[in-house]
Amino acid sequence: MTLASTTLTHDDHIEAIEAYHGLGWTDGLPVIPPTPEAVEAMLVAGGVDGSEVLGTVPTRQVTVTAEKAGVNAVMAGCLPEHFPVVLAAVRALLQPLANPHSTTATLAGSSHAVIVNGPARDRLGIFGGQACLGPGFRANASIGRALRLVIRNVLRTVPGGLDRATFSSPLRYSFCFAENEQFSDWTPLHVQLGYQRDDSVVTVQSVMRLLPFIEFATEPEGIVESLSDIARTNGMGRDEFVGDARSVVVLIGQEHQLRMLDSGWTKEAVQAALWEQMTQPTRGKIDKQLVLAHPANVLVVAAGGPGLAESCVITPHLSAPTHERVVFP
Numbered sequence: 145m146t147l148a149s150t151t152l153t154h155d156d157h158i159e160a161i162e163a164y165h166g167l168g169w170t171d172g173l174p175v176i177p178p179t180p181e182a183v184e185a186m187l188v189a190g191g192v193d194g195s196e197v198l199g200t201v202p203t204r205q206v207t208v209t210a211e212k213a214g215v216n217a218v219m220a221g222c223l224p225e226h227f228p229v230v231l232a233a234v235r236a237l238l239q240p241l242a243n244p245h246s247t248t249a250t251l252a253g254s255s256h257a258v259i260v261n262g263p264a265r266d267r268l269g270i271f272g273g274q275a276c277l278g279p280g281f282r283a284n285a286s287i288g289r290a291l292r293l294v295i296r297n298v299l300r301t302v303p304g305g306l307d308r309a310t311f312s313s314p315l316r317y318s319f320c321f322a323e324n325e326q327f328s329d330w331t332p333l334h335v336q337l338g339y340q341r342d343d344s345v346v347t348v349q350s351v352m353r354l355l356p357f358i359e360f361a362t363e364p365e366g367i368v369e370s371l372s373d374i375a376r377t378n379g380m381g382r383d384e385f386v387g388d389a390r391s392v393v394v395l396i397g398q399e400h401q402l403r404m405l406d407s408g409w410t411k412e413a414v415q416a417a418l419w420e421q422m423t424q425p426t427r428g429k430i431d432k433q434l435v436l437a438h439p440a441n442v443l444v445v446a447a448g449g450p451g452l453a454e455s456c457v458i459t460p461h462l463s464a465p466t467h468e469r470v471v472f473p
Contacts (some may be wrong), residue, residue: 177218183211189473190210195211197210208294212294220287222290226290232469233287235468241464243385247461250461255316256291259320260346265325273327276322277447287318288317321447322447325446330444343469350460358454363407365417368417375392375459380460389465390435396455
């Protein structure tokens, strides 16, 4: 296989890693040197030629090829079997509704959540249970990091350059997790989005705020009320660019999900209740309406483990959630 990238030669891995730090190719942490053999293994595992175009960012005159994604996947610590998910995540990020220029250059320092559904979760060990948003899971960490390194090294989102964030966010190191589909019979996110249950799908959502909340109410109505209240402290106006596609992601923790299941609430019932309360007119300075066209714009994702009665709201930055099917060759 012929690669288009320039090959640099170093005496050993340590020298290579230090050189990459000096060239600004890392996120501040050490990376795996992307040898031609390692990049070729990624492309084979993804079933793609290195020249295949995954998408573009016209405002930056940037074209992202599979080879460039493969280089950054190696650097991020991905195994070759992870690469089909990385490819899907990059393709989703580069869809127009994902607004890849604005969401990576914003002063607000938005990040990107990578949500994985379908058989790829178990096949690759992408975790959606206890502590799934934190460290300790190789697939979660490396896949999310691969997308961020593509954003840095290919989209040129570097602090002092196109990354103009005032503070930025630790979520920009990596933010990837799976929906906890096996916990209940709730309709998985990818099925709600129109895919088959046995499809593997990646959904990418820009992240303006990750808002956790704790609510010990035993009835679903109390949980929904508190969840809507925390979302309304942030609010969300209409975005003419994405129009009716604008959405909010809600991670329902296991303890809250148990209370909802005990009361017979489906995921669709949760979406409808949240939408009704989130879209009520603004009632004050710290109570702001979320402009959402339909209950389906509340993307409910089951995740997390037992213990604290906690869930999270993910509000977007000037984009809509985008999704791609994962293709395993």
